Every structure is written in structure tokens, then in C-alpha cells.
Amino acid sequence: xxxxxxxxxxxxxxxxxxxxxxxxxxxxxxxxxxxxxxxxxxxxxxxxxxxxxxxxxxxxxxxxxxxxxxxxxxxx
Amino acid sequence: xxxxxxxxxxxxxxxxxxxxxxxxxxxxxxxxxxxxxxxxxxxxxxxxxxxxxxxxxxxxxxxxxxxxxxxxxxxxxxxxxxxxxxxxxxxxxxxxxxxxxxxxxxxxxxxxxxxxxxxxxxxxxxxxxxxxxxxxxxxxxxxxxxxxxxxxxxxxxxxxxxxxxxxxxxxx
Numbered sequence: 001x002x003x004x005x006x007x008x009x010x011x012x013x014x015x016x017x018x019x020x021x022x023x024x025x026x027x028x029x030x031x032x033x034x035x036x037x038x039x040x041x042x043x044x045x046x047x048x049x050x051x052x053x054x055x056x057x058x059x060x061x062x063x064x065x066x067x068x069x070x071x072x073x074x075x076x
Numbered sequence: 077x078x079x080x081x082x083x084x085x086x087x088x089x090x091x092x093x094x095x096x097x098x099x100x101x102x103x104x105x106x107x108x109x110x111x112x113x114x115x116x117x118x119x120x121x122x123x124x125x126x127x128x129x130x131x132x133x134x135x136x137x138x139x140x141x142x143x144x145x146x147x148x149x150x151x152x153x154x155x156x157x158x159x160x161x162x163x164x165x166x167x168x169x170x171x172x173x174x175x176x177x178x179x180x181x182x183x184x185x186x187x188x189x190x191x192x193x194x195x196x197x198x199x200x201x202x203x204x205x206x207x208x209x210x211x212x213x214x215x216x217x218x219x220x221x222x223x224x225x226x227x228x229x230x231x232x233x234x235x236x237x238x239x240x241x242x243x244x245x246x247x248x
Contacts, residue, residue, distance in 0.1 A: 031248045041246025 004064045007036045025050040090159045101148035108141045125208050136203030154185040171241040176234035183227035190220045
């Protein structure tokens, strides 16, 4: 997908695990895992808000856009 | 998983209806065969009079039995699809494409059954006489036709619901 979720990098920067984030914002680990691995098809504003609040970051720190060709190169 | 009394009751009722339908099928077949093998006693027992005077009525009755027999697999198909839908409700995920397809098939089955019902009414009217009336329900009712319409609409509703559900499943 052209939208890349950079939650993993942000967690790394904040020295936080996915489990800790899950406990803090009340979203299941399974759902956060789906988001982290880029398997999610959509994200709610409320989820984005909760993650930004917990990680003290902006939505742009969690999401990035790569055109389809760039994304293809990354995979290759 | 969803457990509720009406759901459990529906499953039990559907299972009983499936067995009853098959039993009716066997009975109709038995009646049809015996009406050929020992024609006169069977037809007299059914109140159809003598074979000489009522040949048309005999034929009509047999035709109705054949239509009834043809309805058995159709009703079986309908009831088993309905049971499958109820099972998905029990499992907590009824909004799936398979249920939309099942509902559409049920709608077609009900439509065919209603056409068969109409055929039975036409046959009964054609062979019935004042001396030997063929008393079979032939009053036209709008309700089943509305049910057919409703089922087709519901199938589309399920299709939309399944699509929305799929989208929701990928939403975090």
C-alpha cells in the first residue's frame, strides 16, 4: 500500500513496546499489531489521537506516503 | 458466539421442519405410487368417485401430487439455506457474502414455490366439477409475493452489510 505506517520507528524512539502502548491507550494488541504491520485498511481518528497522545507525536510521525513505484522498489 | 433462546428454538424448529418435509415427500410418493397400483380404492378413499366418471379429476390429483413431490427438494434447499444463515448468526458473523447469496437463493426458491402453488390452483380449478369438487386452497394471497420481494431486498441489504463489515474488520 502507498501509505506506510511508521509506528514501529516511533515506538523505538520513545523506548516503548507495543504491549505498553496497547495498555496505555486501551486498544487491543492484536489491532495495534495489524496497524504496525501495515495490514490495516483504515485508521480511526480516535485511534490516531490516542497514539499521538501516548507517544507525544504528530500523525505525520506515524504515517508516510510512498508512491506505488517507490513502494514497489522497497519491496524489491 | 451468540447464544439466545429464540436462536436455539429456530434451529430446533428448522431441523424438525427439514425432517417433516422429507417425511411428507415420502408420503406423497407413496400415495402417488399406490394411486397407480391400486387406483380405485385409493381414489375413492380420497373422495374422488369412480374412475370412469372422474378421469380428469384423477389426472389432476396426480399432477398436484407430482408438483407436491417436486416441491420437496425445493423446500429442503430453502430450509437448509435458512439453517445455514441461523448458524452464522449463532457464530456471531451473519454479515457475510455467503448469506447474501443464500438469501437470494431462498428468494428464488420461494418464488418457484409460489408459482407451483399457482399451478396447483389452476389444475384444481380445471378438473373440479360440482359433482366432484377438488377442494384445495386456491385463494390468492399477496403475502408470499411480498415475502419474495422482501427476500430479494434483504439479500441486497446483506450484500451491503457484508461489504461494510469487511471494511470495518480492517479498521483499527
